[in-house]
Amino acid sequence: xxxxxxxxxxxxxxxxxxxxxxxxxxxREAVITFVNRNPTLMWxxxxxxxxxxxxLYMMSKKHPWxxxxxxxxxxxxxxxxxxxxxxxxxx
Numbered sequence: 001x002x003x004x005x006x007x008x009x010x011x012x013x014x015x016x017x018x019x020x021x022x023x024x025x026x027x028r029e030a031v032i033t034f035v036n037r038n039p040t041l042m043w044x045x046x047x048x049x050x051x052x053x054x055x056l057y058m059m060s061k062k063h064p065w066x067x068x069x070x071x072x073x074x075x076x077x078x079x080x081x082x083x084x085x086x087x088x089x090x091x
Contacts, residue, residue: 003070007053010077015046017084027087049073 021027023039035042053073060067 001057003067003074004053004057007070007074007077008050010074010081011046011049011053014077014080014084015042017081017088018042021084021088025088049077 018029018032018035019039019042022029022035022042029035032042032045035045053070056066056070056073060070
């Protein structure tokens with residue numbers, strides 16, 4: 001259960017930092033390019049990612065290997081949060 005909450009918090013922090021960077025500081029999103037035109041589209045995309053993490057967690061009861069996909073998703077978003085924080089922090 002802790003990995004689910006870690007993934008959800010990392011996804012939401014990634015969304016917040018991406019929104020701040022694109023909407024207020026003029027940063028460019030490289031992966032989700034449609035966010036560059038309309039930064040508020042970050043929130044539905046984050047909701048889809050959270051629902052995907054919840055689906056992976058629920059499927060891990062039936063298929064234990066899906067838990068590894070949840071670990072990868074959590075790690076990927078933790079790295080993205082660190083990257084966004086460093087990019088927003090630089091002078």
